[in-house]
Amino acid sequence: xxxxxxxxxxxxxxxxxxxxxxxxxxxxxxxxxxxxxxxxxxxxxxxxxxxxxxxxxxxxxxxxxxxxxxxxxxxxxxxxxxxxxxxxxxxxxxxxxxxxxxxxxxxxxxxxx
Amino acid sequence: xxxxxxxxxxxxxxxxxxxxxxxxxxxxxxxxxxxxxxxxxxxxxxxxxxxxxxxxxxxxxxxxxxxxxxxxxxxxxxxxxxxxxxxxxxxxxxxxxxxxxxxxxxxxxxxxxxx
Numbered sequence: 001x002x003x004x005x006x007x008x009x010x011x012x013x014x015x016x017x018x019x020x021x022x023x024x025x026x027x028x029x030x031x032x033x034x035x036x037x038x039x040x041x042x043x044x045x046x047x048x049x050x051x052x053x054x055x056x057x058x059x060x061x062x063x064x065x066x067x068x069x070x071x072x073x074x075x076x077x078x079x080x081x082x083x084x085x086x087x088x089x090x091x092x093x094x095x096x097x098x099x100x101x102x103x104x105x106x107x108x109x110x111x112x113x
Numbered sequence: 114x115x116x117x118x119x120x121x122x123x124x125x126x127x128x129x130x131x132x133x134x135x136x137x138x139x140x141x142x143x144x145x146x147x148x149x150x151x152x153x154x155x156x157x158x159x160x161x162x163x164x165x166x167x168x169x170x171x172x173x174x175x176x177x178x179x180x181x182x183x184x185x186x187x188x189x190x191x192x193x194x195x196x197x198x199x200x201x202x203x204x205x206x207x208x209x210x211x212x213x214x215x216x217x218x219x220x221x222x223x224x225x226x227x228x
Binding site: 033 | 212
């Protein structure tokens with residue numbers, strides 16, 4: 001247990017569906033992240049939030065919409081996804097005074113049909 | 114150019130032996146941090162060890178040590194006394210700059226420990 005939880009752990013959705021991924025951290029960190037992990041590719045940073053403000057959007061398509069209502073919660077809203085969006089989506093959090101080491105959740109395995 | 118390079122897609126090691134996982138990095142920033150993470154089949158990325166660019170000593174955490182060779186820009190992970198539970202993907206990552214909150218990951222090395 002790293003103190004970062006993600007729900008759901010598995011999600012299958014059609015291309016016309018709308019769904020949301022949830023991340024919650026219990027570590028008191030101020031920064032939260034969304035990553036995409038596809039097979040045989042390095043982890044891709046998608047979004048960064050610091051103190052609830054988005055500080056990084058790594059050219060992510062608009063069909064992915066993040067939301068950070070407070071420093072402990074992070075959502076990723078999904079709509080009209082493509083099959084190539086199937087991947088493991090990882091959430092992480094960090095605290096600047098700890099070398100920025102990031103603590104990850106278990107991920108959501110997303111399959112788009 | 115790749116910022117983080119892990120040239121070993123897969124490694125095998127016998128239980129109780131030591132193994133070294135390679136990582137080279139590329140940056141022109143004098144201040145950076147290097148991380149190793151373990152990802153078991155369950156998917157969770159587990160932080161293992163950290164090395165700062167100005168740290169004089171190699172980092173150690175239990176059975177994990179980081180062989181930091183700054184001039185060669187390498188940060189190899191050494192796992193001593195391998196255990197079956199060490200079988201997983203291992204990722205090297207870098208933070209560029211003193212205040213960056215972004216990590217750049219390598220493609221990973223799959224380690225398999227056999228009895």
